[in-house]
Amino acid sequence: MNFLLNKLRVIKAVALVTYKEWSAYRTHAMVSIFVGPVYFIVQYFIWTAVYSGNTTLNGMELSQMLSYFGVSTLIGYLTMDFADWNLQMLVRTGRFLTFALRPIHHRFFALSQKIGHRVLGLFFEFLPCLFIFTFLFKINMRPAYSAWAIISIFLAFLMNLYLNYTIGMTAFWLVQANGVRRVYLLLQGIFSGALIPLVFFPKVLQRLLLFLPFQYVTYVPIMVYIGKYNLAGITMSIPEIVGMQAIAVLTIALFSELVYRMSMKRFTGVGA
Amino acid sequence: MLKKYIRIYIECIKISIAAALSYRLNFLLDSFITLVSNILFPLVTLLIYGSGAEFPGWSLYEVLLIQSIFTMATGISRILFDGVLWATMGHIIDGSLEIILIKPVDCLFYLIASTVDFSGSGLVVGGAVMFAIALSQLGQVTIWMVLQFIVLFLSGIFVMMGISLIMAATAFKWVGNSRIPEIFESIKYFGRYPQDIFHKSISTFTSFIIPVAMIGFFPAAALLGKVNHLAYIALIPCIVFTWGGVYLFKHMVHLYEGVGG
Numbered sequence: 001m002n003f004l005l006n007k008l009r010v011i012k013a014v015a016l017v018t019y020k021e022w023s024a025y026r027t028h029a030m031v032s033i034f035v036g037p038v039y040f041i042v043q044y045f046i047w048t049a050v051y052s053g054n055t056t057l058n059g060m061e062l063s064q065m066l067s068y069f070g071v072s073t074l075i076g077y078l079t080m081d082f083a084d085w086n087l088q089m090l091v092r093t094g095r096f097l098t099f100a101l102r103p104i105h106h107r108f109f110a111l112s113q114k115i116g117h118r119v120l121g122l123f124f125e126f127l128p129c130l131f132i133f134t135f136l137f138k139i140n141m142r143p144a145y146s147a148w149a150i151i152s153i154f155l156a157f158l159m160n161l162y163l164n165y166t167i168g169m170t171a172f173w174l175v176q177a178n179g180v181r182r183v184y185l186l187l188q189g190i191f192s193g194a195l196i197p198l199v200f201f202p203k204v205l206q207r208l209l210l211f212l213p214f215q216y217v218t219y220v221p222i223m224v225y226i227g228k229y230n231l232a233g234i235t236m237s238i239p240e241i242v243g244m245q246a247i248a249v250l251t252i253a254l255f256s257e258l259v260y261r262m263s264m265k266r267f268t269g270v271g272a
Numbered sequence: 273m274l275k276k277y278i279r280i281y282i283e284c285i286k287i288s289i290a291a292a293l294s295y296r297l298n299f300l301l302d303s304f305i306t307l308v309s310n311i312l313f314p315l316v317t318l319l320i321y322g323s324g325a326e327f328p329g330w331s332l333y334e335v336l337l338i339q340s341i342f343t344m345a346t347g348i349s350r351i352l353f354d355g356v357l358w359a360t361m362g363h364i365i366d367g368s369l370e371i372i373l374i375k376p377v378d379c380l381f382y383l384i385a386s387t388v389d390f391s392g393s394g395l396v397v398g399g400a401v402m403f404a405i406a407l408s409q410l411g412q413v414t415i416w417m418v419l420q421f422i423v424l425f426l427s428g429i430f431v432m433m434g435i436s437l438i439m440a441a442t443a444f445k446w447v448g449n450s451r452i453p454e455i456f457e458s459i460k461y462f463g464r465y466p467q468d469i470f471h472k473s474i475s476t477f478t479s480f481i482i483p484v485a486m487i488g489f490f491p492a493a494a495l496l497g498k499v500n501h502l503a504y505i506a507l508i509p510c511i512v513f514t515w516g517g518v519y520l521f522k523h524m525v526h527l528y529e530g531v532g533g
Contacts, residue, residue, distance in 0.1 A: 187309055
């Protein structure tokens, strides 16, 4: 019990400091209030034109497609992460040493930072855009199953952190991990479902995507939010896909821990 | 005077090439990733047409033509002007803009020349390949169409230059905001698609206020024989927009107050 309370105290302290630190740059976050709706307007006209001769495309109606892009934007604000950039910078500059000496796992510290950072995103990006999408664009942004949607978004939040952190750890071997980061971000951009629903990809690729972690970052939480999941012709109930997502997060977390332990054996630092 | 500026520009290009050659692998990787991340939009178009849907009145290759021209223009802009924002922002944050201001050359020219970056060449090549593929699938192109295309394409490049300079000018007031490009990228996003899919008020905005339609749509329309008088009227806002970018940047330099670098 004490262990848990101590962890919660650490999360609260780090998250609060991160929130205050980034609050100084809140107008940077507020750029999203312009950018998010503008991108959405483009998507609105693209898909309205594309659906002009069709009622459904790959099993999705126009209203679902618009909700898809609205929810995709909003979930992006809640799960956004740059732990990879942060970690590779700490390793490259040698500043990781100061974290390695602390009595706290650096990934846990990164998680606490992310919580503070995304709470800011919740207030300055998520809520204003939710308001715009709902009341200005009249898009249905109500989750089909609120509780499952919250769980799925939280799992996506963790998944994004674990994946990015693992990519960031390549800096322990490569020092300059920018190339790997950019390739990974590119793959995630294409295969997470942020660009277009994954059901639009060829069937072979959809089957492959079932075994990759990308869909759990964006596509799965969006479909859980909308209330139906389908990929590669496989339909799952919401509890089933959220269960799958939880297993995937656990697997990546274990893999991340394994890589972390290997990294610690490799890491050498001089001076603090 | 002009000779001096041309000589400086050539020297800057040589330095940029030398820098790219020093870090060859990084340069190639950078060019490749930039190219791949910019061809995501054609990928969406391919997936839409692959699912049996379409943009009404536009074939797959016509839309790809718009997007290939947009990609080439983005590449050229990346090489020639895009570095101005980051260089300006960096100098303002460091307080080192004074060093540029005391040089015996125009500040804007120096910033443009010294930030030539060939990592955008992958985009130009990739866009050109896509352009050739799309064009080969479309009808006959006459010399008149090509001439129209060249004029409109160059105007699109000038719009990109105007956007880069407005972004750089914004950096004087909104110090250190790395999200400034996102604002303009989101507006440029309209220029990647056929303009008749948008509401009239939006296509008016993208043709005459911030003329991003000139980057891809109007030049493509010229090659497809779909260009109308609106494209020529839109040339005027393109000139005004570019001039506005130059004026705004120079005005912000004029207002700039350094504290000694």
